[in-house]
Amino acid sequence: MASSPNLEKNLSLLTPDQVELGMMLLEMGQAHLFDSWPDLGIDDDHKKCFFHQVALLNSSYPGGLASYIKTARELLADSKAGKNPFDGFTPSVPAGEILTFGDDNFIKYEETGVKQVQYTAFVLVAGGLGERLGYNGIKVALPMETTTGTCFLQHYIESILCLSEASCRQAQGECPRDVPLVIMTSDDTHERTLHLLESNAYFGMKSTQVKLLKQEKVACLADNDARLAVDPKDIYKIQTKPHGHGDVHSLLYSSGLLREWKDAGLRWVTFFQDTNGLLFKVIPAALGVSATKGYHVNSLAVPRKAKEPIGGITRLTHADGREMVINVEYNQLDPLLRGTGHPDGDVNCETGYSPYPGNINQLILELGPYIDELSKTSGAIKEFVNPKYKDSTKTAFKSSTRLECMMQDYPKTLAPSARVGFTVSDPWLAYAPVKNNPDDAAKVPKGNPYHSATSGEAAIYRSNNMILRLAGIKVDDPVSQVFNGQEVEIWSRIVWKPKWAVTFADVKRKVSGNSSVSQRSTLVIKGRNVLIEDLSLDGTLVIDSVDDAELKVGGSVQNYGWTIESIDKDDRALPEEMRIRGFKINKLEQLEKSYSEPGKFSLKL
Ligand code: UGB
Numbered sequence: 001m002a003s004s005p006n007l008e009k010n011l012s013l014l015t016p017d018q019v020e021l022g023m024m025l026l027e028m029g030q031a032h033l034f035d036s037w038p039d040l041g042i043d044d045d046h047k048k049c050f051f052h053q054v055a056l057l058n059s060s061y062p063g064g065l066a067s068y069i070k071t072a073r074e075l076l077a078d079s080k081a082g083k084n085p086f087d088g089f090t091p092s093v094p095a096g097e098i099l100t101f102g103d104d105n106f107i108k109y110e111e112t113g114v115k116q117v118q119y120t121a122f123v124l125v126a127g128g129l130g131e132r133l134g135y136n137g138i139k140v141a142l143p144m145e146t147t148t149g150t151c152f153l154q155h156y157i158e159s160i161l162c163l164s165e166a167s168c169r170q171a172q173g174e175c176p177r178d179v180p181l182v183i184m185t186s187d188d189t190h191e192r193t194l195h196l197l198e199s200n201a202y203f204g205m206k207s208t209q210v211k212l213l214k215q216e217k218v219a220c221l222a223d224n225d226a227r228l229a230v231d232p233k234d235i236y237k238i239q240t241k242p243h244g245h246g247d248v249h250s251l252l253y254s255s256g257l258l259r260e261w262k263d264a265g266l267r268w269v270t271f272f273q274d275t276n277g278l279l280f281k282v283i284p285a286a287l288g289v290s291a292t293k294g295y296h297v298n299s300l301a302v303p304r305k306a307k308e309p310i311g312g313i314t315r316l317t318h319a320d321g322r323e324m325v326i327n328v329e330y331n332q333l334d335p336l337l338r339g340t341g342h343p344d345g346d347v348n349c350e351t352g353y354s355p356y357p358g359n360i361n362q363l364i365l366e367l368g369p370y371i372d373e374l375s376k377t378s379g380a381i382k383e384f385v386n387p388k389y390k391d392s393t394k395t396a397f398k399s400s401t402r403l404e405c406m407m408q409d410y411p412k413t414l415a416p417s418a419r420v421g422f423t424v425s426d427p428w429l430a431y432a433p434v435k436n437n438p439d440d441a442a443k444v445p446k447g448n449p450y451h452s453a454t455s456g457e458a459a460i461y462r463s464n465n466m467i468l469r470l471a472g473i474k475v476d477d478p479v480s481q482v483f484n485g486q487e488v489e490i491w492s493r494i495v496w497k498p499k500w501a502v503t504f505a506d507v508k509r510k511v512s513g514n515s516s517v518s519q520r521s522t523l524v525i526k527g528r529n530v531l532i533e534d535l536s537l538d539g540t541l542v543i544d545s546v547d548d549a550e551l552k553v554g555g556s557v558q559n560y561g562w563t564i565e566s567i568d569k570d571d572r573a574l575p576e577e578m579r580i581r582g583f584k585i586n587k588l589e590q591l592e593k594s595y596s597e598p599g600k601f602s603l604k605l
Pocket of ligand 1: 125126127128129184186242243244245272273274275309310311327329359360361406433435
């Protein structure tokens with residue numbers, strides 16, 4: 001076994017557990033970590049801190065640091081040898097459910113899904129810092145749209161609360177439990193997420209309903225031997241980097257929450273990402289698909305343009321009989337197809353989209369089979385490593401690397417008998433993430449989505465317009481405008497609170513007669529029982545009412561309204577939230593009506 005005189009000189013400083021960790025490091029070829037350690041008596045506190053960090057790295061990884069280093073060696077060797085993780089697998093297009101918003105099938109799934117919400121736990125992965133977006137705050141605090149300024153987290157929480165109420169109403173009974181929400185955070189996001197929740201009274205949820213689970217970073221690797229990288233600024237610190245959203249499974253498992261949920265009678269776990277403002281429009285129907293088809297794993301997907309940088313859902317069949325339906329990241333899908341008899345790789349088919357649906361990384365797992373699987377794996381997810389080599393000899397890295405794992409890789413370890421499916425819905429309904437900064441978004445090839453703050457907000461309006469149009473309201477076509485170098489369709493700014501409608505059935509119940517909304521208009525519905533009947537809107541109307549008021553709104557509204565104005569993204573005097581969109585809402589004139597008393601009211605304008 002390797003030894004380290006520098007560590008030996010300092011052994012008396014350490015607790016027996018720390019000595020054991022030190023021996024493990026030596027055994028795992030990590031003697032270099034102590035190369036610069038001075039004699040006992042110098043920097044002793046720093047040396048103890050080093051072992052605190054090692055203990056944390058050891059306890060937060062399934063199987064401990066030794067297992068991490070061992071896996072890293074194997075994966076680094078595979079990477080050096082250029083081994084394809086999909087060797088021997090043939091890709092094909094899997095079968096799943098394709099939803100068309102508003103048709104009978106959709107409504108049936110939505111109804112089934114709403115019933116399931118009270119048996120569902122929601123898990124938001126929000127440990128990512130959003131470096132691609134170039135925003136300094138946490139992404140869940142970003143306004144989803146700037147008409148009302150509602151942030152993503154508020155919208156998510158209100159949607160969960162309203163869906164759970166609707167679920168109880170359907171069951172015509174008392175809600176037996178509060179639907180739980182887990183938020184996975186990281187050191188980059190934890191404090192700010194907690195602060196956002198606490199300073200807003202958890203946006204209406206009980207604080208006991210929300211649990212934050214913090215993921216830890218993993219050790220960086222300096223070379224192909226998986227020698228841990230020492231922080232260049234501190235010889236007593238191992239450099240660390242994020243391990244990826246796949247950590248959510250081991251955290252849920254080790255927290256004991258899954259068992260608690262099972263004992264409380266829950267049946268589903270729904271995972272979602274930090275900045276997709278449309279997601280909850282499809283969650284009820286997707287839960288309905290899971291329940292109807294008995295899917296153990298249901299991945300939500302959208303049609304995907306070939307080579308668009310989101311993973312593709314693919315059936316992989318191995319020569320040895322193994323089979324799985326799994327997300328294949330876009331950079332692997334194209335070479336995999338080329339290597340298996342598709343010389344053109346990932347190309348659009350006659351639909352104008354790739355035949356491999358785009359994974360939007362919202363998953364619905366059935367709790368029972370999920371616990372069974374995690375009892376075997378402890379939540380460890382198949383990892384990968386992506387070193388950037390200095391040259392073609394692949395002997396040195398440009399900078400340290402680390403193992404990573406993705407939450408959607410969970411099905412990789414499942415037995416072939418597991419029921420793994422997916423649900424595709426229209427991107428206008430289900431997917432508008434805010435991931436890219438303005439400069440990168442402006443470079444996106446024409447026809448592919450920008451996935452920026454600009455397109456994310458435009459998508460909220462588009463979706464709400466499309467839904468109201470399908471419910472019978474005449475809404476104008478959008479106009480095309482360019483903000484931050486991105487051409488987007490601007491529809492009228494229609495926004496409603498989840499308590500007004502969380503399903504299409506809700507919308508249809510609350511809309512009747514002949515109503516119209518012009519493109520330059522803004523309509524904000526905040527009240528629960530607001531009924532739109534024969535309304536003609538050309539300007540801005542904001543309506544609010546207490547829950548036990550029923551308010552019929554009709555007639556004609558015309559005013560200067562609220563306009564959308566371009567702003568300069570480089571104008572540092574403006575807030576960052578505004579600059580990343582490239583526009584602001586200019587509130588010129590509005591009609592604002594608020595009803596604070598219970599009762600039935602009619603507002604004829
Ligand atoms: N996240 C964490 O909670 N912890 C982490 O360590 C990292 C991220 P990104 P990514 O929807 O377009 C995913 O960075 O990983 C959270 C899918 O892999 O926004 O590049 C983070 O806070 C890909 O298949 O996305 O790509 C955020 O909520 C595709 O579907 C979430 O994880 C892509 O999303 C995603 O992190 C997509």
